[in-house]
Amino acid sequence: xxxxxxxxxxxxxxxxSITISCTxxxxxxxxxxxxxxxxxxxxxxxxxxxxxxxxRPSGVSNRFxxxxxxxxxxxxxxxxxxxxxxxxxxxxxxxSSTRVFxxxxxxxxx
Amino acid sequence: xxxxxxxGGGVVQPGRSLRLSCAASGFTFNNYAMHWVRQAPGKGLxxxxxxxxxxxxxxxxxxxxxxxxxxxxxxxxxxxxxxNSLRAEDTAVYYCAREARSAHDNWGQGTLVTVSx
Numbered sequence: 001x002x003x004x005x006x007x008x009x010x011x012x013x014x015x016x017s018i019t020i021s022c023t024x025x026x027x028x029x030x031x032x033x034x035x036x037x038x039x040x041x042x043x044x045x046x047x048x049x050x051x052x053x054x055x056r057p058s059g060v061s062n063r064f065x066x067x068x069x070x071x072x073x074x075x076x077x078x079x080x081x082x083x084x085x086x087x088x089x090x091x092x093x094x095x096s097s098t099r100v101f102x103x104x105x106x107x108x109x110x
Numbered sequence: 111x112x113x114x115x116x117x118g119g120g121v122v123q124p125g126r127s128l129r130l131s132c133a134a135s136g137f138t139f140n141n142y143a144m145h146w147v148r149q150a151p152g153k154g155l156x157x158x159x160x161x162x163x164x165x166x167x168x169x170x171x172x173x174x175x176x177x178x179x180x181x182x183x184x185x186x187x188x189x190x191x192x193x194n195s196l197r198a199e200d201t202a203v204y205y206c207a208r209e210a211r212s213a214h215d216n217w218g219q220g221t222l223v224t225v226s227x
Contacts, residue, residue: 001172003154036213038155045205045220046147046155051213089155093212097160097169099145104154 004029004090004102011108017078020105022090023071028100030071034093037066037075040104041086049088050075077107085109112136112216114206119221122196132189132206132218140164140184143209146191148202149220156202159191160209174200196225 005023012018022029022037029035035053038046048057050066053073063078073092077084090102118130132144146158159170159180168180179192189206203222207214 034212038214040155045217046214047217048213048215051211051215055211057215087154091155091157091214098171099157099160101147101155101157 001094001096001098001100004092004100006088006090006102006105008103009106009108011110012077012080013110014080014082016080017076018080018107019077020075020088020090020107022073022075022092022102024073024092024100025071027095028092029068029073029090031095032093033068035066035068035073036091037064037073038089038091039084039086040089046089080109082109112208114208114216114218116204116206116218116221119204119223121224121226123227124197124225126196127192127194128196128223130191130193130204130206130221130223132191134187134189134206134208137208139182139187144180144182144189145207145209145214146180146189147205147207147214147217148200148223149205150199150202153202158204161189193223196223198225201225 037050040046054066113135115133145160161180177195181190203220205220208216
């Protein structure tokens with residue numbers, strides 16, 4: 001059950017777009033459409049931003065989008081805003097019927 | 111609205127036990143699988159365990175298998191995590207989370223467990 005691989009940090013200026021990658025294996029990310037993304041502000045509980053690779057829950061801005069290619073999933077945030085500054089985590093269902101999270105990515109809005 | 115409220119955290123000595131609870135409201139509890147996810151201080155999210163909607167199936171992370179037990183009481187709308195043989199590395203905020211569309215769509219505020227002598 002190794003953690004999915006995410007970059008430790010990414011940054012961008014307001015209005016720009018950024019992409020966070022999430023790399024796993026064929027036993028998790030690559031094998032299923034059950035990849036989700038979470039936003040966590042400091043001291044708060046995580047918030048679901050994307051489910052099933054590319055679907056947004058009601059109330060989540062359409063500036064957030066998800067995709068997957070092979071064993072790597074991606075979260076793209078367009079039109080960066082100051083409020084987007086947070087930690088982001090990917091998660092996947094696994095072939096053992098467990099779940100696994102990525103190590104997390106700290107997004108800094110410059 | 112969906113509400114998940116964890117309780118039962120605290121300071122416990124290594125090797126001892128603790129039971130966490132998660133009280134659910136605002137939705138039909140027995141329709142959903144439920145998870146425990148933890149986060150060590152300053153670290154990332156770490157999945158712990160899942161239980162099916164009816165309590166009949168459970169899965170665990172390797173790091174807690176054989177020490178932790180997830181259970182639920184659908185008559186009380188409550189999720190539990192029995193933690194035995196606690197170790198320093200179990201120190202974390204423990205969140206309960208509802209599963210919907212194979213994602214954790216609602217989270218509690220978390221309860222802090224500190225394992226220390």
